[in-house]
Amino acid sequence: MRHRSVCDLMTPTAISVQRETTFKEIARLLDEFGVTAVPVVDENGCAVGVVSEADLLRRRGSGSGTNAAADLMSHPAITAAPEWSAVRAARVMEKYKVKRLPVVDSGGQLIGVLSRSDLLQLFLRRDHAIQEEILEDVLALTLRLSPSSLTVEVADGLVTLSGxxxxxxxxxxxxxxxxxxxxxxxxxxxxxxxxxxxPVDERTDTQRQKTA
Incomplete structure (x- = not known):
């Protein structure tokens, strides 16, 4: 089975700004591209921080005179690697309470951005495709079970196994x-x-998972 990684789900042509990019230009980019945050990169293209709508509003409300991305951004940037699983990326988003992760290569250079909406694409997968993967990849190829001995029903991503x-x-x-x-x-x-x-203790755990 091959599960989609961050590289498969991210937006590869990420918008980014430089440290010296102004408040007004960042606001324009967020509006133009319909995003809520933008990575900040250094002269080598490495992600050094992120400026979000919240950063702009917070700084605006504080009355501070700072006007460049270097002063507005949250840093260091919370990033993801392209080989990460979607689950790992989702856990990092939850841990740090962020909606988007800059994706960087082994050298730290920005190669894309992963958003929560990108992760949601996993759950928009068609039920038939899910059923087919379970029957062919999980049961037949991985576990060497006869698919005919089990029934796999999928409705809106909810899988029911019987047999x-x-x-x-x-x-x-x-x-x-x-x-x-x-x-x-x-x-x-x-x-x-x-x-x-x-063993007896494991039987109990398995029975708890079973739905009559």
């Missing part, structure tokens, strides 16, 4: 792999098993 697997220990593995598929919102477990090979 019978050979061993109880396979159930949490199937659930974990299905939840990792791009576009899956959650998984409802209605799986049965032929042989109960789990």
């Amino acid at each position: 019978t697997v050979s061993r109880h220990s396979l159930v949490p593995i199937v659930l974990r792999l299905c939840r990792s598929v791009d576009g899956v919102v959650d998984v409802i477990n209605r799986l049965d098993y032929e042989q109960d090979d789990l």
